[in-house]
Every structure is written in structure tokens, then in C-alpha cells.
Amino acid sequence: MTPLTRRHFLEQSMLTAAAAAAAALPTQLVAAEPKKVSANDRITVAIIGCGIRGKQHASSLGALPDCEIAYVCDPDRDRAAELAATIGAKSGRAPKAVQDVRVVLDDKSVAAVFIASPNHWHALGAVWAMQAGKDVYVEKPVSHTIVEGRRMVQAARRYGRICQGGTQNRSRGPLAAAVQYMQEGKLGEVKLARSIMYGSRKSIGGPTTGKIPASVDYNQWAGPASMGPITRPNFHYDWHWVWDTGDGEIGNNNIHGLDICRWGLGVTGLGRSVLSYGGRVGYSDAGETPNTQVAILDFGGKTIVTETRGLKSEPYHPDVKNGWFFFGTEGIIADTSLFDLKGKLVRAFDGKSENHFANFLQAMRTRKVSDLKADILEGHQSTALIHAANISWRLGQPATPREIEQQLEKLQVHDDVRETFARTRRHLADNQVDVETTKLTLGPRLQIEPGQEKFVANAAANALLTRTYRKPFVLPSEKDIGV
Numbered sequence: 001m002t003p004l005t006r007r008h009f010l011e012q013s014m015l016t017a018a019a020a021a022a023a024a025l026p027t028q029l030v031a032a033e034p035k036k037v038s039a040n041d042r043i044t045v046a047i048i049g050c051g052i053r054g055k056q057h058a059s060s061l062g063a064l065p066d067c068e069i070a071y072v073c074d075p076d077r078d079r080a081a082e083l084a085a086t087i088g089a090k091s092g093r094a095p096k097a098v099q100d101v102r103v104v105l106d107d108k109s110v111a112a113v114f115i116a117s118p119n120h121w122h123a124l125g126a127v128w129a130m131q132a133g134k135d136v137y138v139e140k141p142v143s144h145t146i147v148e149g150r151r152m153v154q155a156a157r158r159y160g161r162i163c164q165g166g167t168q169n170r171s172r173g174p175l176a177a178a179v180q181y182m183q184e185g186k187l188g189e190v191k192l193a194r195s196i197m198y199g200s201r202k203s204i205g206g207p208t209t210g211k212i213p214a215s216v217d218y219n220q221w222a223g224p225a226s227m228g229p230i231t232r233p234n235f236h237y238d239w240h241w242v243w244d245t246g247d248g249e250i251g252n253n254n255i256h257g258l259d260i261c262r263w264g265l266g267v268t269g270l271g272r273s274v275l276s277y278g279g280r281v282g283y284s285d286a287g288e289t290p291n292t293q294v295a296i297l298d299f300g301g302k303t304i305v306t307e308t309r310g311l312k313s314e315p316y317h318p319d320v321k322n323g324w325f326f327f328g329t330e331g332i333i334a335d336t337s338l339f340d341l342k343g344k345l346v347r348a349f350d351g352k353s354e355n356h357f358a359n360f361l362q363a364m365r366t367r368k369v370s371d372l373k374a375d376i377l378e379g380h381q382s383t384a385l386i387h388a389a390n391i392s393w394r395l396g397q398p399a400t401p402r403e404i405e406q407q408l409e410k411l412q413v414h415d416d417v418r419e420t421f422a423r424t425r426r427h428l429a430d431n432q433v434d435v436e437t438t439k440l441t442l443g444p445r446l447q448i449e450p451g452q453e454k455f456v457a458n459a460a461a462n463a464l465l466t467r468t469y470r471k472p473f474v475l476p477s478e479k480d481i482g483v
Contacts, residue, residue, distance in 0.1 A: 011334065014345075015323055018337035021348035022174065043361055046071035046095075046104045048125055049117035050079040051236060053139055057114045058087055060357045067361055069095045071104045074117075075221035076213060076236070099217045101125055105132040112162075112364060114357075115139060120225045120245045123148030124475055126376075130161040131476065137360050139166040140259075141251040142379040144224075146270075146387045146453050147466040149380035151475060154483045156369075156376050164360040164372050165379025167259045171359055173351025174336035179264050181338070181349065188329030192414045193265050195257030195306040196323045197249065198313045204238045206286030207231040223473040232286040241287035243394070248289030251386045254308045257324045259382035261304045264326050264333070268381060270453060271299040275411065275445040276393040277404055277421075281433045282311045290441070294424055295389035296408075296417050303414040306389070307424070311431045384453060391455075391464045392443030399442035401425060401435050407442060 045067050047057050054074070061067055069087055072095050074080040080097035088094025101121075104110055105128055112135040115125050123143045126136045136156075142165045143149035156163040169175055182190055210230030212218050218227060225244045232238045240246035250258075262268075278293035291310030296303065326333040331340055338346040356373060363371040399407075401421075408417050425435055447456040455461040469475055 011325060014325075014332065014334040014337070014339050014343055017339070017345040018335040018348070021337050021345060022335065025174070025348055025350055041066060043067045043111050043364060044070045044109050045112045045114060046073060046110050047083070048073045048101055048104065048113050048115045049121075049139075050074035050076070050083040051116065054116035055083060055086070057116050057357075058083055060355070061114065062087060062090055064355070064358055064361065068093075070110055071096050071098060071107070073098050073101050073104050075099050075217045076215050077217070078213075078215040099220055101128070101220075105129055105134070108133070110134060112136065112360075118221075118239050118245050119247055119251065120144045121223050123152050124224050124473060126152050126163065127155045127476055127481070130155045130159045130163065131481070133159070135162040135360075135364050136376075137164045137166065137357070138376070138379070140255045140379065141247055141383040141386055142166070142376065143383050143387075144245075144247065145464070145466050146384045148475060149383050149387075150453060151478070151481070153377050153380050154478065155476070155481050158481050158483060160367075162360070162363050162367065162369065162372065163376035164356075164363070165374040165376055165383075166356075167256060167374045167379055167382065168356035169256055169260055170263065170373040170378070171354045171356040172336070173353040174349040175260065175351075177349040177351040178333050178336050178338070182264050182326060182328070182333065183266055187326065187331050187333060187338075190265060190326050190328040191302055192327045192416055193261035193302075193304050194325045194327075194416065195254055195261050195304065197254040197257060197307070198309045199249070199253065199322075200312045201249070201291065201310040203283040203285040204241060204287050205233040208233055208286070210235060210286075222470065224467070224469045224475070226470060238287070241289045243288050246289065247386060247390060248293065248308075249291065249310050250293055250295065250306060250308045250389060251383070253322060254306050255382060255386055257322055258304065258306050258385060259378070260324050261306075261326075262382050262385065263378075264324075265299070265302050265304065267299045267302055267304075269451065270384060270388055270448040271297050273298045273411075273445050273447045274385070274388040274392050275407070276389040276443045277396065277399070277440055278308075278393060278424075279438075279440045281428065281438055281440070282431050289390075290393060292424065292428065292440075293389070293393060294420055295385075295392070296411060296413060297385055297389070298411065298413050303417070304385070305414070305416055305420055307420055309427060311428070311433075313427055313430075388446065388448075391461050392446050393441060394443070394464065395446075395460055396441040396443035398439035400439060404440065404442050407445070411445065
């Protein structure tokens with residue numbers, strides 16, 4: 001068995017044991033909400049974005065007794081109407097369905113908004129809402145650029161608003177217990193954390209002349225983005241794979257694992273450097289973001305390696321496609337279980353979990369940022385790492401396998417970065433992608449200005465810290481919010 005295969009087998013075995021150990025523990029959920037709440041105590045909220053995640057927000061909020069959904073908002077009037085009808089059928093009172101978020105923000109009775117819109121609207125919607133005196137729950141990734149994320153933090157602090165990010169794993173009790181174990185030094189020196197996201201996605205088709213549904217107000221939908229022609233067959237959802245509106249799979253799903261890695265390692269900021277490689281390979285379509293991507297985030301003595309796959313792949317584990325590992329000198333943590341250095345299960349962590357939405361509502365009542373499980377500052381810092389990785393990839397050039405290996409050797413970080421490339425190369429070969437002829441994109445190693453959210457002597461990279469906004473959908477400046 002090769003070292004690569006042995007390492008993969010060990011990690012698969014640990015995930016198997018971790019899944020079994022977690023299943024054997026009783027589910028503990030904090031009962032944060034009273035069973036009966038008077039009408040005067042209910043918090044009036046609105047849901048912005050009525051797609052897949054917006055519907056999940058509606059379902060979760062509908063189960064909580066202390067809030068009332070007064071609005072649903074989506075530039076697609078059919079989506080908004082459908083969700084309003086669904087909520088009405090369950091609650092007996094349908095919320096208002098609108099297309100323009102500014103209608104919601106002008107209503108002073110709305111205390112909070114839950115943003116589940118496409119990524120390019122997250123920051124603008126959140127900052128506008130906080131300027132209007134509303135608290136905000138915003139889905140991951142919380143922003144579309146690094147500057148946007150920082151502006152959200154500034155707005156929350158300036159206006160005294162409660163702002164929660166949608167990284168709901170932070171409300172999991174067993175995971176919090178595992179993080180506390182590491183932060184107490186019991187795992188020893190932890191130099192490496194790995195975030196893994198394997199999820200097969202087919203080609204989105206195109207490029208073609210895409211159609212904007214008649215039910216969509218395209219001006220409202222585009223908002224800060226351009227109103228250029230649509231080149232993908234499916235208008236909704238596939239915006240994830242276009243840079244103007246989305247952040248690729250690393251931002252769509254691997255943000256969860258990366259956030260946990262950063263939490264467990266106890267690192268803040270953008271670290272010391274970032275490098276990303278990968279490509280949109282295996283097919284040709286209208287998508288722009290990579291479907292295969294690895295990012296190496298160097299925090300000086302601590303390294304996070306994220307691995308994202310979008311082509312057909314065997315699950316990392318039959319029951320787990322999204323996982324994380326922490327490797328310490330005294331043991332290994334996989335998911336929410338502790339293992340010894342040989343991969344033998346020591347124990348599963350336990351702890352009471354909390355409803356992430358209920359946690360936000362409770363913090364609204366106490367007005368204590370410290371009560372939030374995922375304050376916007378945490379969401380911003382994890383999302384900023386996603387953006388930094390994407391910036392490296394977007395500035396990359398086609399490279400041979402040997403060129404990638406040589407660059408990885410120069411990083412002087414954890415040995416796993418080379419193992420990950422070998423694993424990625426083998427995965428692509430299984431999908432009939434020969435990286436000798438179909439070259440991957442190798443991004444530059446971007447060094448971070450110490451203590452700042454910008455890159456050292458790289459004008460092209462720093463230009464991608466923000467975006468061009470289409471009036472009137474312009475992100476308020478620091479001056480606008482009084483920073």
C-alpha cells in the first residue's frame with residue numbers, strides 16, 4: 001500500500017468510526033425557546049431570496065414560536081408568491097410577497113431580515129438593512145468580496161446591529177466541545193487542518209443565449225452586478241459558477257469545512273499567504289469557476305488545506321462528502337471524534353446543540369454580540385479566505401504537473417499539500433482528465449500584508465478585493481457608515 005493510499009484509508013476509517021460514534025450518542029438540543037409566546041413578543045422578520053435556501057429558512061423560522069414572517073422578497077415574483085403561499089398554508093397567515101428589497105427595508109415593523117439571495121446581493125442587502133435599523137442573518141458565503149465582508153462588520157458595529165452568518169455548524173454542541181479540547185491544548189500542537197468537499201456536479205451547458213424568465217425583474221436580480229446577457233441555460237442556481245454573481249463550490253459548500261478549520265486552529269485574518277490550483281475540467285460549458293480546486297492557506301506554523309471536487313468522485317466516506325480533520329501531536333480529530341495517532345477511536349465529543357436561527361433571535365433580544373454562535377466577524381474572516389483562494393486561482397496560468405509540484409515544494413508548509421496534489425491528479429485521471437495535456441491553472445502564491453486584508457505588492461490581486469458596482473446598487477463606503 002502506497003503512503004498516499006494508506007493515508008486515505010486511515011482517514012476513511014476514522015470517518016467511519018466518527019460517524020458510528022456520533023450516531024450512538026443521544027441528540028441534545030438546547031431548548032432556547034418558550035413553548036408559548038404572546039403576539040407582542042414575536043419578532044417580525046422578512047426572508048430575502050426564495051430559492052432552495054430561502055425555503056429552508058421559511059421552514060426553520062416557521063417552527064419557532066417567537067417570530068412572524070411578514071415578507072418574502074425575490075426578484076422572481078413567481079418564487080416569492082409560491083413561498084408566501086406555502087407559509088400561509090402552514091401558518092394561516094401569508095406574508096407579503098415583493099420583488100424589491102427596499103420595500104422591506106422601508107417597513108419599520110420589520111426587525112430582522114434573513115438573507116438567502118444569490119451571493120452578489122449578500123453584503124449590499126445586509127448593510128442596507130443595518131442602515132435601516134434591522135438585524136441581519138446572512139447566508140454563507142457572507143460576502144462576494146473581501147471588502148464587502150469587512151464593510152458588513154463595520155456596519156454591524158457602527159449601528160449596533162446583531163448580524164449572524166449562516167455557518168450553522170458553530171451551533172453544534174459536539175463540534176464546539178472538540179474545538180474547546182483543541183484550544184485547551186489537549187490535542188498538542190496542531191499544525192494542519194483539512195477541509196474536504198466532494199460533490200459531483202454535471203456540466204451546466206452552454207455557452208448559449210440564455211433566457212431571463214418573464215417573472216424576473218432582471219434589474220433587481222442583478223443589483224450590484226452587471227446586466228450582461230445570460231449565457232447559461234438555467235437562469236436560477238447556476239449563477240454560483242459565474243464570477244459576477246457566485247464564488248464556485250469552495251464558496252458554496254467548502255466554506256463550512258474551512259470555517260471549522262479556522263475555528264479549531266484558532267487563527268484569524270488572512271494568514272501569511274494563499275495559493276490555489278485547479279480548473280474547470282472534464283467538460284466545457286458556460287461556467288467560469290473551477291470544478292476542481294485546492295487551496296493552501298499558510299498561517300505561519302499552521303496550515304489549512306481545502307480540497308474541492310465537482311467531477312464524479314467516490315465519496316470521501318459513504319456517509320460523508322464534506323469533512324474536516326485536525327492533526328495534532330497528541331492525536332487527530334475527525335468530524336466530532338478524537339483518535340490516537342494510529343487512528344484508533346478514543347471517544348466521541350458530546351455537547352448540547354442549539355438551533356442556529358433560534359440563537360440569532362435570542363441574541364436579538366439580549367442585544368449581546370457575544371451570544372451569537374457565528375457573529376459576522378467570524379463569517380467574514382472565513383469567507384475572506386475563500387475569496388483569497390479564488391483570487392489566487394483567477395490570476396493563475398496553465399501549468400504542468402511538475403510545475404505545480406515545484407511550486408508546492410517552495411511553500412515550506414505541511415507535507416500534506418503534495419499528497420493532496422497526487423490525490424487530485426489520480427481523481428482527475430479517473431475522470432479521463434490527463435493533466436499533462438489538459439493543464440490545470442496554478443495560481444500565484446499571494447503574500448498577505450501583516451495584519452491587513454490586502455496583498456503584498458500585487459496590484460492585480462488587490463484590484464479583486466472589491467468589485468465594480470452598478471448604480472444605484474452601490475455598497476456604502478466607510479465614510480457613508482461613519483467609520
